[in-house]
Amino acid sequence: MSKMNRRNFLKTTGGAAVAAGATLAAPTIANAAAGKVVVIGGGVAGATTARYLKLGNSALDVTLIEPKASYHTCFMSNEVLGGHRKMSQIEQTFDGLKSMGVKIVKDTAAGIDAGAKKVKTAGGSTFGYDACVVAPGIDFKLDGINGATESMFDKIPHAWKAGPQTALLRKQLEAMPDGGTFCIVAPPNPFRCPPGPYERASLVADYFQKHKKKSKVVIIDRKDKFSKMGLFTGAWKNLYGYETDNSLIEWRSAASTGGIESIDAGSMTVETLAGGKEKFDVINFIPAQTAGVVASIAGLTNAKGWCDVDKTTFESKVHKGIHVLGDASVATKMPKSGYSANSQGKVCAAAIINMMAGKPVGTPSYVNTCYSIAGDDYGFSVAAVYRYNKEKDIIAGVKGAGGLTPGDASAEMRRREVEFAYSWYNNICKDTWG
Amino acid sequence: MHKSMTYALAAGVLFGLIGVSSAQASDAEASMLANTCNGCHGPDGVSQGPAAPTIAGMNKQYLVESMKAYSEGTNRKSSIMQRIAKGYTEAEVEKIAGFFAGKKFERVAMQNTDSGAAGKGKAIAKDLCESCHEKEGFAAEDYPILAGQMMPYLKNNLMDFKSGSRSIDNNPNMSDKEKRKKKRALADLMEKHGDDGTNAVLNFYASRK
Ligand SMILES: Cc1cc2nc3c(=O)[nH]c(=O)nc-3n(C[C@H](O)[C@H](O)[C@H](O)COP(=O)(O)OP(=O)(O)OC[C@H]3O[C@@H](n4cnc5c(N)ncnc54)[C@H](O)[C@@H]3O)c2cc1C
Numbered sequence: 001m002s003k004m005n006r007r008n009f010l011k012t013t014g015g016a017a018v019a020a021g022a023t024l025a026a027p028t029i030a031n032a033a034a035g036k037v038v039v040i041g042g043g044v045a046g047a048t049t050a051r052y053l054k055l056g057n058s059a060l061d062v063t064l065i066e067p068k069a070s071y072h073t074c075f076m077s078n079e080v081l082g083g084h085r086k087m088s089q090i091e092q093t094f095d096g097l098k099s100m101g102v103k104i105v106k107d108t109a110a111g112i113d114a115g116a117k118k119v120k121t122a123g124g125s126t127f128g129y130d131a132c133v134v135a136p137g138i139d140f141k142l143d144g145i146n147g148a149t150e151s152m153f154d155k156i157p158h159a160w161k162a163g164p165q166t167a168l169l170r171k172q173l174e175a176m177p178d179g180g181t182f183c184i185v186a187p188p189n190p191f192r193c194p195p196g197p198y199e200r201a202s203l204v205a206d207y208f209q210k211h212k213k214k215s216k217v218v219i220i221d222r223k224d225k226f227s228k229m230g231l232f233t234g235a236w237k238n239l240y241g242y243e244t245d246n247s248l249i250e251w252r253s254a255a256s257t258g259g260i261e262s263i264d265a266g267s268m269t270v271e272t273l274a275g276g277k278e279k280f281d282v283i284n285f286i287p288a289q290t291a292g293v294v295a296s297i298a299g300l301t302n303a304k305g306w307c308d309v310d311k312t313t314f315e316s317k318v319h320k321g322i323h324v325l326g327d328a329s330v331a332t333k334m335p336k337s338g339y340s341a342n343s344q345g346k347v348c349a350a351a352i353i354n355m356m357a358g359k360p361v362g363t364p365s366y367v368n369t370c371y372s373i374a375g376d377d378y379g380f381s382v383a384a385v386y387r388y389n390k391e392k393d394i395i396a397g398v399k400g401a402g403g404l405t406p407g408d409a410s411a412e413m414r415r416r417e418v419e420f421a422y423s424w425y426n427n428i429c430k431d432t433w434g
Numbered sequence: 435m436h437k438s439m440t441y442a443l444a445a446g447v448l449f450g451l452i453g454v455s456s457a458q459a460s461d462a463e464a465s466m467l468a469n470t471c472n473g474c475h476g477p478d479g480v481s482q483g484p485a486a487p488t489i490a491g492m493n494k495q496y497l498v499e500s501m502k503a504y505s506e507g508t509n510r511k512s513s514i515m516q517r518i519a520k521g522y523t524e525a526e527v528e529k530i531a532g533f534f535a536g537k538k539f540e541r542v543a544m545q546n547t548d549s550g551a552a553g554k555g556k557a558i559a560k561d562l563c564e565s566c567h568e569k570e571g572f573a574a575e576d577y578p579i580l581a582g583q584m585m586p587y588l589k590n591n592l593m594d595f596k597s598g599s600r601s602i603d604n605n606p607n608m609s610d611k612e613k614r615k616k617k618r619a620l621a622d623l624m625e626k627h628g629d630d631g632t633n634a635v636l637n638f639y640a641s642r643k
Binding site: 386400409 | 461462466469474475476477481482483485486513514517519520522543584586593
């Protein structure tokens with residue numbers, strides 16, 4: 001819109017009006033001085049940072065490197081698995097960012113030269129930067145489980161990065177005969193979206209209840225407790241007969257199975273210490289996680305595979321000038337969630353703008369909320385408002401604020417939380433990708 | 435100037451890059467604080483729907499009062515705002531409210547409204563609601579904007595007024611006269627016009643562009 005207006009303006013005034021030309025030129029001068037930011041990853045953290053950098057200082061030169069032509073959100077992807085949503089309803093494009101002047105480069109960052117301040121891509125391009133934002137999300141750690149390989153995901157999907165994996169798992173669930181068993185292998189901490197595996201179990205159970213009554217979900221967990229455990233098990237009791245003989249969901253703790261020995265895509269089996277080899281019709285293996293691999297290539301990760309950062313700027317503790325945020329970062333006590341990544345993006349963008357202008361970075365403010373949908377008209381949430389605590393170097397929840405939906409929330413409140421979860425989806429996507 | 439800011443400025447001059455933060459965090463900028471709301475209320479407080487309310491362009495006083503009522507949690511029950519509102523100090527809420535009051539209430543969500551019902555609702559609204567929610571609900575001076583607000587949100591509120599979980603009697607910001615007037619209007623709407631009439635009024639306000 002503004003582009004058209006400007007062009008029309010130039011056309012009608014010609015190049016003659018020197019005074020007008022001078023006002024128009026002002027942003028261009030600022031542009032040269034404003035600085036260059038290269039963002040790696042167009043997911044929640046990267047896209048939010050790019051958008052808020054442009055909103056805060058439109059003169060900044062912002063390049064976003066992302067291999068995917070469009071992005072499928074993990075949030076609400078469990079609704080796709082349950083048949084409540086189509087793939088197109090979790091797809092976000094980069095058009096909004098483009099229209100703000102963010103340069104979108106369809107490529108994969110292959111490495112970062114922190115000394116020379118350059119990002120190299122798999123496609124052979126090099127991008128110089130004043131500040132680099134690394135937001136590659138997660139990758140998987142397969143060691144410790146026999147038989148686990150990257151290639152098995154074609155048959156045993158992780159569906160923990162949304163996209164073709166989500167579509168594949170949905171197809172398998174649709175093809176599964178009634179009476180079949182669906183196994184979710186839930187990951188150890190820390191991982192992306194702590195309530196995610198349990199929301200997934202709920203929404204697939206809902207699908208079974210409506211379409212494949214004799215089928216069942218078995219969660220083989222690598223933990224002994226999980227996020228929103230009381231709310232989930234309460235919902236499962238209310239909706240899916242949990243802990244009865246006819247329960248649609250069975251949850252097995254790590255202690256009860258003694259741990260997972262092997263997973264085999266050929267025989268479709270999961271082997272545990274206590275249970276031996278067990279055959280399933282569909283298996284969803286959600287592996288242990290680390291920061292997206294580019295972070296370790298760039299030397300940004302700690303011994304556990306995550307990136308330590310200054311929690312007020314998200315600047316790497318390893319390399320100056322590189323900011324890491326979203327799931328890849330250690331942002332204790334914020335969980336690895338979409339809302340966290342979005343919130344961190346705004347803190348990071350403000351810090352970069354201020355740092356580039358030689359100003360104090362300012363006091364950050366952060367929020368997280370994770371909505372979960374357990375069935376029709378049955379939603380609940382966990383929320384927190386955070387401040388940076390310098391003494392402990394943590395992003396600490398404000399005492400008295402935040403917390404869970406009460407266990408005895410009314411049916412009407414649970415219904416509203418679903419309605420508000422859908423609103424959250426639309427609003428956070430708009431706030432992230434424009 | 436706040437002490438830590440002075441320090442930060444000095445450090446900024448010396449080192450260029452800084453990471454100073456105060457534990458009290460009351461010196462966060464209005465935009466920094468307000469942007470934390472956008473994930474649920476939409477960029478600049480303009481909701482994309484279907485249910486979360488737009489808070490852009492509401493009068494500042496109403497925003498402050500709402501945050502206070504939510505955080506106290508007795509006169510205004512909520513699904514989540516109680517947990518959120520408690521996270522901000524009064525001074526911060528002032529800043530946040532000022533920020534959103536300065537934004538434009540935009541009507542961008544595709545709301546499915548029934549034009550027949552909206553037409554019927556227009557007459558009822560004129561009769562019962564207009565004297566406070568002026569200009570067909572577009573007015574923002576004294577009361578919250580209703581025109582173009584999310585219909586499910588408006589509906590929830592009518593339900594809450596009726597059940598008392600959003601208490602009119604205990605609202606410290608309304609005069610006794612206002613309370614009586616509001617209760618009479620709501621009773622007329624729900625009793626005289628019933629579910630159909632109530633639904634018509636909701637459609638009328640939600641359909642305002
Ligand atoms: C099933 C499920 C449900 C979820 N539900 C919720 C929810 O309800 N609420 C919530 O808040 N969160 C939810 N989450 C979590 C949320 O999706 C993540 O926390 C969030 O996406 C993290 O954002 P990010 O930017 O760090 O990573 P991502 O969003 O994964 O983005 C990373 C991006 O970087 C790109 N990338 C990776 N490597 C490179 C490279 N070398 N070069 C260029 N680009 C690269 C990737 O292609 C990707 O687009 C859910 C997650 C799952 C799996």
